[in-house]
Amino acid sequence: MKTIITRLWIAGAILLIPGTVAAGTDKTLISWVYLANSTQQGGSALTIQAGDNFDGIVFGERAVGKWMAGSNFYARSQGDQQANAVETADPKTLIQMAVVYSGKQISIYRNGQPYAAYEASNIDLLSAKDNIAVFGLRHQGAGTGQHLQGAIEEARIYDRALTANEINKLRPNQPAEIKPYAWWTFEKGKETDLMGRFPVNNLAGGAKIEDGRLMLPQAGMLIAACATTEVIEAQRVADESKAPAMPPNPPADWLTYHLLHPGPGGAMPGDPNCAFYWQGEYHLHYIYNHREGFAFAHVSSKDLVHWQWHPSTLTPKFTGHGMFSGTGFITKEGKPAIIYHGQGSGRNQLAFALDDNLEQWTKPVPIIPKDAAGGEAKFNNWDPDCWLNGETYYALSGGGNPSLMKSADLKDWTFLGPLLSDDYPASIGMPKGEDISCANMFKLGNKWMLLCISHGLGCRYYLGDFKDEKYLPEFQAMMSWNGNNFFAPESVLAKDGRRVMWAWLLNLPVAPCGVQSLPRELELPADGVLRIRPLRELESLRHDMKQEAVGAVRSDTAYRLKEIGGNALELEVVFQAPTAKEFGLEVLCDKNGDNGVKVAFLADSKTLQVGTVHAPLELKPGEDLTLRVFIDKNLVEVFANDRQAAVTAGKFVPENLGVTLFSKGGDAALGKKITAWGMKPIHAAPLDSAAGRTVFEDRFEGKLAAGWKWLRENPPAWRLAEGALEIRVEPGVADTVKNALVRKAPDRTKGQVAIETTVTFTAPPTNQFEQAGLTWYQDGKPVFKLVHEQIDGKTYLIPGKIEAPERTVQLRLIVTADRFTAQFRPTATGEFKTVASGALPPGANEEISLQGYNGPADAEHWIRFDDFKIVELAE
Numbered sequence: 017m018k019t020i021i022t023r024l025w026i027a028g029a030i031l032l033i034p035g036t037v038a039a040g041t042d043k044t045l046i047s048w049v050y051l052a053n054s055t056q057q058g059g060s061a062l063t064i065q066a067g068d069n070f071d072g073i074v075f076g077e078r079a080v081g082k083w084m085a086g087s088n089f090y091a092r093s094q095g096d097q098q099a100n101a102v103e104t105a106d107p108k109t110l111i112q113m114a115v116v117y118s119g120k121q122i123s124i125y126r127n128g129q130p131y132a133a134y135e136a137s138n139i140d141l142l143s144a145k146d147n148i149a150v151f152g153l154r155h156q157g158a159g160t161g162q163h164l165q166g167a168i169e170e171a172r173i174y175d176r177a178l179t180a181n182e183i184n185k186l187r188p189n190q191p192a193e194i195k196p197y198a199w200w201t202f203e204k205g206k207e208t209d210l211m212g213r214f215p216v217n218n219l220a221g222g223a224k225i226e227d228g229r230l231m232l233p234q235a236g237m238l239i240a241a242c243a244t245t246e247v248i249e250a251q252r253v254a255d256e257s258k259a260p261a262m263p264p265n266p267p268a269d270w271l272t273y274h275l276l277h278p279g280p281g282g283a284m285p286g287d288p289n290c291a292f293y294w295q296g297e298y299h300l301h302y303i304y305n306h307r308e309g310f311a312f313a314h315v316s317s318k319d320l321v322h323w324q325w326h327p328s329t330l331t332p333k334f335t336g337h338g339m340f341s342g343t344g345f346i347t348k349e350g351k352p353a354i355i356y357h358g359q360g361s362g363r364n365q366l367a368f369a370l371d372d373n374l375e376q377w378t379k380p381v382p383i384i385p386k387d388a389a390g391g392e393a394k395f396n397n398w399d400p401d402c403w404l405n406g407e408t409y410y411a412l413s414g415g416g417n418p419s420l421m422k423s424a425d426l427k428d429w430t431f432l433g434p435l436l437s438d439d440y441p442a443s444i445g446m447p448k449g450e451d452i453s454c455a456n457m458f459k460l461g462n463k464w465m466l467l468c469i470s471h472g473l474g475c476r477y478y479l480g481d482f483k484d485e486k487y488l489p490e491f492q493a494m495m496s497w498n499g500n501n502f503f504a505p506e507s508v509l510a511k512d513g514r515r516v517m518w519a520w521l522l523n524l525p526v527a528p529c530g531v532q533s534l535p536r537e538l539e540l541p542a543d544g545v546l547r548i549r550p551l552r553e554l555e556s557l558r559h560d561m562k563q564e565a566v567g568a569v570r571s572d573t574a575y576r577l578k579e580i581g582g583n584a585l586e587l588e589v590v591f592q593a594p595t596a597k598e599f600g601l602e603v604l605c606d607k608n609g610d611n612g613v614k615v616a617f618l619a620d621s622k623t624l625q626v627g628t629v630h631a632p633l634e635l636k637p638g639e640d641l642t643l644r645v646f647i648d649k650n651l652v653e654v655f656a657n658d659r660q661a662a663v664t665a666g667k668f669v670p671e672n673l674g675v676t677l678f679s680k681g682g683d684a685a686l687g688k689k690i691t692a693w694g695m696k697p698i699h700a701a702p703l704d705s706a707a708g709r710t711v712f713e714d715r716f717e718g719k720l721a722a723g724w725k726w727l728r729e730n731p732p733a734w735r736l737a738e739g740a741l742e743i744r745v746e747p748g749v750a751d752t753v754k755n756a757l758v759r760k761a762p763d764r765t766k767g768q769v770a771i772e773t774t775v776t777f778t779a780p781p782t783n784q785f786e787q788a789g790l791t792w793y794q795d796g797k798p799v800f801k802l803v804h805e806q807i808d809g810k811t812y813l814i815p816g817k818i819e820a821p822e823r824t825v826q827l828r829l830i831v832t833a834d835r836f837t838a839q840f841r842p843t844a845t846g847e848f849k850t851v852a853s854g855a856l857p858p859g860a861n862e863e864i865s866l867q868g869y870n871g872p873a874d875a876e877h878w879i880r881f882d883d884f885k886i887v888e889l890a891e
C-alpha cells in the first residue's frame with residue numbers, strides 16, 4: 017500500500033486516505049460547520065485533494081462572506097459570485113453546506129436550499145491513490161492565514177451526486193440510506209472516519225476535539241493521517257530537499273519554451289522576484305506553494321532562456337514567514353541581497369546571500385524606519401523595492417500612495433514619507449492613489465522607470481525623474497489591457513547592460529501554472545518612446561526555418577499559408593506601408609482556416625489586437641508593420657515594431673496548427689517572405705535519475721569551442737547561425753565525408769559518459785542513406801555511428817533501424833569501458849528511447865564527430881547541430 021504523508025500545516029486539518037477507490041467525476045461534499053465570524057477569508061470546511069488538484073467547500077475567498085466551491089487555480093470555481101447570498105449566521109448557529117459535482121454541473125446548497133449553480137469541467141479526485149482530505153486549510157499548499165475559523169460538527173463525502181431531497185434528509189451524526197465514501201464524526205473525543213478510509217489520524221497544534229466537534233481556532237494546526245513517526249520524518253526530509261523539476265513526459269498541453277512551475281506545489285501566485293546577474297549566471301526567484309507555505313522557487317540560467325531549478329531554501333521554515341513580492345540588488349560591498357514582504361510578519365524584510373550559488377541566505381532582518389522624531393514610522397508594509405543611488409540605499413513600500421525610506425548601511429533606516437511628488441501631474445492618465453505593487457525602480461535611458469502593477473489592472477509603468485528624494489512621473493502606460501493577465505513584473509540588468517523584464521501570466525488558460533512571459537528587452541532611446549523587444553537570446557531556440565512568399569492579401573479575403581504552421585513557432589511577418597482598415601493573421605487555426613487566435617492592426621482605433629486584447633499602437637504614415645509572433649501551445653505573444661507587445665491564450669486544441677492572413681477595407685502587401693522557425697523546448701529532461709556532471713558543452717554561439725578540428729574541411733559548406741552549427745550534407749561516404757567536426761572522445765574507462773546533440777534536417781533528406789549524427793573514431797577510422805538516416809524513402813535511427821519521421825531528433829550516446837547504448841528523443845522532447853546497445857571494444861586515439869554525408873550533389877541540404885554536450889554519469 018502506498019501511503020503519502022503530508023507535513024504539518026499551519027491553520028488547518030489534513031487527513032490522508034490510503035488505498036484506491038474507483039470513482040468518477042460525480043461526488044458530493046457535505047460539512048456541518050459553525051463559523052467563528054463572517055469576515056474571515058479563504059478557509060475550507062472540507063476539501064478533497066489529489067496532487068495539486070482539489071475541490072472544496074470554501075468560505076469568503078473571492079467574495080467576503082460568501083460560500084464557493086474552491087478548486088485549483090479557480091478551475092472549477094464560480095467566477096461571478098455577485099448573486100450569492102452573504103452569510104448571516106452567528107457563531108452559535110450550525111450550517112449545513114453541500115457541494116454537488118454532477119457531470120458538467122456544480123451545485124451548492126446551504127441548509128438544503130439552492131445557493132448557487134453553474135457549469136464546469138469536473139474531474140475525478142476520489143480514485144487517486146494519494147488523495148487527501150483537508151479541514152480548515154483551503155488546500156494543501158495554501159499559505160498561512162488561509163484557514164477556516166470555527167468548528168466542524170461532522171463531514172461526509174459521497175461518491176455520487178446527491179439530489180436536493182437526499183441532502184435535505186441528512187442529519188449530523190445520524191446514518192442515511194446512502195452509504196458515504198467517507199464520514200467523519202468527532203463524538204468520541206477523537207476524529208473518526210466511520211468508513212475506515214482514515215484509520216490513523218494525528219491532531220496537532222491548536223486544532224482539538226471538544227464537545228463532539230473539531231475545533232479550529234485562529235491558530236489551529238492540522239490532523240494528519242500517518243503510519244509512524246519515522247515515515248513522517250522521512251517525508252519531511254524529502255520535502256525539504258526537493259526542488260521543482262520537470263517530469264520526464266510532460267502533458268501535451270504544457271508550454272514548450274516558457275519558464276513555468278512543474279511542481280511540487282502550485283504557483284498561485286507565481287510572481288517573479290529577486291533577479292540577479294551574478295558570477296556569470298542569471299538567477300530568478302518566483303513565489304510558489306511549498307508544503308510550508310509561500311516560498312521562493314529558485315532558477316538559474318546562463319542565457320536567460322534555458323533554466324534549471326535549485327533547491328528551495330527561502331521557505332517559511334527558514335525565514336519564519338511566507339515569501340511575498342520583492343526584488344534583488346547588489347550592495348555597496350558587491351554582495352547579492354533581497355528585499356521582500358514577509359507574509360504574516362507584518363514587515364518588509366532583507367536577507368543577504370552567503371554563497372555564490374544563491375542557495376544560502378542570512379536570516380531575514382525586518383526594515384523598521386524611524387520618523388523625524390526618532391520613533392518607529394507608521395506606514396503600509398507591502399511589496400518593497402530597494403536600489404542604490406550614489407552612496408544611498410532607497411527603498412519603497414508599495415500599495416496605494418507608496419512610502420519611501422533611505423539608509424546608508426541597510427541597518428538604520430530613515431522614513432521619508434510618500435514616494436510620489438506633490439507635483440504628480442493630474443493629466444498623466446492614472447490617479448495618484450492607484451495601487452503601486454510589485455514595484456521595481458531603475459534608470460532607463462535618461463529617465464527613472466517605475467515598473468509595477470495595479471492588482472485590478474495588471475502590469476504598468478511610469479517614466480519620470482527621481483530627485484529631491486521624490487519620484488515625479490511624467491508619463492504612464494499600461495502593459496496589460498484585458499484585466500490583470502500580465503502581472504507582477506520583475507527585471508534584471510543583463511551582463512551587457514540591457515534591461516530585461518518578465519511578468520507572471522495570470523488567469524490565462526495555460527498549463528501547468530506559474531508561467532512567466534517571454535523575457536523582454538526594454539530600451540528608452542533619445543525619442544523617449546519605450547522599446548519592447550523579445551529577448552535576442554530566444555533566437556537560439558530557432559530551428560527548421562521555413563519561408564513562404566505572399567505578395568499581397570487582397571481586400572476582404574483570407575489566405576491560408578501552405579508551408580507554415582505549428583504550435584511551437586516564431587513567425588516574422590512584415591506588412592508593407594499598409595493602408596487597409598484591418599489586416600493581420602490568425603494563428604492556431606483549424607483545418608478550414610477558422611477558429612484561430614487573431615493578431616491584427618485596426619487602423620481606425622489605432623490598436624494592436626491579440627485575441628481579446630486591444631493594445632494602443634499608432635503607425636506613422638508610410639511605416640511598415642513588423643510582427644513577431646511567438647506561439648507556444650495555446651499561448652500567443654506578439655511584438656509589434658518594437659513599440660508594443662501583448663499576450664493572449666486560446667483553448668488548447670492540438671490539431672489546430674494553421675496560419676491564415678487576412679485584410680479588410682483594402683489590400684495588404686507583404687514586404688518580404690514570411691519566415692517561421694520551430695522553437696525548441698527550454699526544459700530538457702534530465703539524462704536519467706543518476707545524471708552527473710557536465711564536463712563539456714558547446715552551444716555554437718558565435719564560435720566553436722576549443723578542442724574541435726575539421727576532417728576534410730570545406731569552409732563554404734559550414735557555418736554558425738542562430739546558436740547552431742550548420743553543415744551542408746555533401747556527397748560521400750564514411751571514409752570520405754567532408755566537414756566532419758571532430759574532438760577527443762571522453763575517457764570511458766573511468767565510468768559512464770553520455771554524449772548528446774540535437775540534429776535537424778533543415779530540408780527533408782532525399783538521397784538513399786543520406787544521414788547526420790554522431791560518429792565514433794578510433795585511430796582516425798570511423799567504427800560506430802548513431803545517426804538519423806534516410807532508407808528507402810523513410811528516416812530511421814541507426815543502429816536499431818527505429819523509424820523516426822521527425823526532422824529533429826536529440827541523440828544520446830552512452831559509452832562505458834566496453835559497451836555503448838544508443839538513445840534518441842523525437843523532437844528533442846519527452847523521455848529518451850533506447851534504440852540499440854552492444855559491445856564497443858576499447859581502442860586507441862578515440863574521437864567523437866558531428867557529421868553528415870550521402871547528400872545530393874544538385875541541391876543544398878543542411879544539417880543543424882545544437883547544444884553538443886558531454887556528461888559524466890554517476891554509476
